[in-house]
Amino acid sequence: MRHNVGIGSGEFKVKIGEKEVGFRFGMLASSYTEQKAQKPIFKVFQEIATGRGSLAVLQYFYGGAVAYNEFNDIEEKVTLAQVSEWIEEMGLEEAMRIYSESIKTHLPKNGKAPKEEAGLKVE
Numbered sequence: 001m002r003h004n005v006g007i008g009s010g011e012f013k014v015k016i017g018e019k020e021v022g023f024r025f026g027m028l029a030s031s032y033t034e035q036k037a038q039k040p041i042f043k044v045f046q047e048i049a050t051g052r053g054s055l056a057v058l059q060y061f062y063g064g065a066v067a068y069n070e071f072n073d074i075e076e077k078v079t080l081a082q083v084s085e086w087i088e089e090m091g092l093e094e095a096m097r098i099y100s101e102s103i104k105t106h107l108p109k110n111g112k113a114p115k116e117e118a119g120l121k122v123e
Contacts, residue, residue: 007041008060008102011068016089023064024071025102033063036080048099057095058084064102 008025023029030041037044037059044060047053058080065078065086087095 008064010102012064012098012102014086014090014094014098016086021065021086022068022072023061023098023102024068025060025064026067028070029063029067031063032066033059036062045103057099058087060099061087061095 007027007030010026011022011024013020013022033044034041037056044053044056047056048060062078062080062083065083068074069076069078
């Protein structure tokens, strides 16, 4: 279950040519995205939602790539230009699939939390 509602979450790997690159979304990625975008993560999400947010998409994936490398002890420096090339290689459709999956929230079908039961019968 995801608890990072509002900041994105999840780890995704994509094959780019002969190389596998990764994106890890969550608190760390969001902080890198905010730093690069110079705005709160919710503003980045708003720009992406307008359909005119190509820079916001790039900044979001940049944050995910930097966080992925940091969590996996990969010392390779990530640049916006690199991430731009990765998005172009994977295609915008795949990038948007990853984005959508990373911001999903998982709720029960009826929108209500399941009832907790202690297992004791009261008669």
